[in-house]
Amino acid sequence: MTREWLRQQGDAYLTALLDGSPAAVARDSGARMTENTVAIPFGEGILWRGLTTAPENFRVDVIDPVSNQLVIGGLADVRGRPFLVGIRLRFRNERLIEAEHLLTDLIQPAAWPNLASPRPALGRDVPAELRNDRTELQLIADSYFDALTSEDSGRAPFADDCVRHETGLRTTGNETPPQLLLPQNTPADDRARMQILMDGMSVRSPADQIDSGLFADLQKVWPRRPIVIDEQKGLVACFPLFIQNGDVRASPLVGYPGVDRLPSPLPFSTQWLEIFKIYSGQIHEIEAPVFIPLSYGSGNGWDEGSGL
Known part of the structure; x- marks a missing residue:
């Protein structure tokens, strides 16, 4: 085909x-x-x-x-x-x-400008001399999740120009933090902490976010499912299941004034579609068009035993 x-x-x-x-x-x-x-x-x-x-x-x-x-x-x-x-x-x-x-x-108002059209790089062919082969593309995409769950950005090859969008919202490398709507039923102290975290993360690069300890409450990403690989465009579509069981790794937060540790979340999971633009052995763009919240323990509907 x-x-x-x-x-x-x-x-x-x-x-x-x-x-x-x-x-x-x-x-x-x-x-x-x-x-x-x-x-x-x-x-x-x-x-x-x-x-x-x-x-x-x-x-x-x-x-x-x-x-x-x-x-x-x-x-x-x-x-x-x-x-x-x-x-x-x-x-x-x-x-x-x-x-x-x-x-x-669930679309944040600040996301709408980025939903007018995709970033041009996502639609461009990768020149033959810059392409990675299928196995390399899969391993590089998979390495992103290794980095997320280890507070070690060195486990994934981020390009200096790498930017992440999440449901249209630019979540990395902003000059100023985007204005986000927070849940109205969140207690005042929790809202203040969430605002500090979101403001701090949004101006960092993907690598800096990981190294800052921001994802220490992410127990694991499994299954990761880097299963649709477009060698011509240098794209890998993954369907990862993010699992947060309520534990937080012993990693201090760095660079979030007034918040030095992540609180233990109530257990929950999220199912994502993540698209990576990869060439010359590096991740240049991350586009996560959609994610959905799930009850803790929920599977992905495709892999037996997924969810725990």
Whole structure:
């Protein structure tokens, strides 16, 4: 299956979603589908029932002719409301065998300028002399999660120009911290601490955030699922499960005045779509179009035993 064929299948799938017509999708009789990690019958769920505008202006495609997979991350409308979505499709013998949907309508107002269109680098081909091979791309993407869970940015090859966006919000390298909405039911002391942490993290580079101890409450990232690899664009789409069990590693926070330790969080997990732009052996862009909160212990809907 070619890149062009996979791209066409992605467009056709979005059209079928808009039409609410699962019968229009050529699929295997055993095709599996999840939406926000829950296995549901093919043709059911929010996107099949409610998609009114497919991702267009803000859309990132990761196309993998080796594994016959396609990922689409972007901004859509569901019954007139904006949603960020991540869609993974996998084919065999030109028939769909897997469909994975992630979606959220939690979008910070400060994110909207970055949701007009993707960063240009995400759509550019990597020149042949700068490309990494498939195995290298997978290992480099995976190393990011090693760094996150060790307070050691040296475990991942960050480029000096690396910037991370998360549901449209630029979370690294800001000249001034973005204005974020915090939950209104958060106690005043917790709100003040959250504001200090968010202000401090948003002006740091991805590497500096890791080394500052900001992620010491992240127990593990597993499964990581760097499973859709686009060698032509230098993109790796991962579907990592972040697990926070309530423990905090013994790493002091550095550079957050008034907050020297992370508090122990109540246990929870989050499921993400993360897209890495990699070339010359380094991570240059990180785009996380969508993540969803989960109850602690929840699995990802695909890997037996995931979640704990």
